Amino acid sequence: MIVCMLWRKQCATELGIQALLRDRILRAYYHYQERGTITLHGLDNVNKLYEQYHNLGGNGTVTKLVNDLREMEVVDG
Numbered sequence: 001m002i003v004c005m006l007w008r009k010q011c012a013t014e015l016g017i018q019a020l021l022r023d024r025i026l027r028a029y030y031h032y033q034e035r036g037t038i039t040l041h042g043l044d045n046v047n048k049l050y051e052q053y054h055n056l057g058g059n060g061t062v063t064k065l066v067n068d069l070r071e072m073e074v075v076d077g
Contacts, residue, residue: 014056021053022062029065038072 028046032038038046050066 018053018056018058021049021056022058025049025053025062025066029069032069032072036073037075038069040074040076043069043072043074 025046028042028049032042046066046069050062053062
């Protein structure tokens with residue numbers, strides 16, 4: 001019984017973190033799409049967020065958005 005409860009909490013925690021990572025990636029996507037460019041720091045941040053999002057099992061639409069960000073012009077500042 002305790003193991004089942006711990007597993008459910010762990011699963012819920014991982015899904016919650018995945019949802020937060022997805023939200024941050026989406027916010028970054030819309031922010032940089034509106035600007036028309038992305039900063040090196042912003043791209044690095046998106047890549048790190050996506051790596052962990054993907055490690056938690058996320059994929060699909062977010063992968064396309066991240067690839068779109070990777071193709072954007074990178075500017076300083």
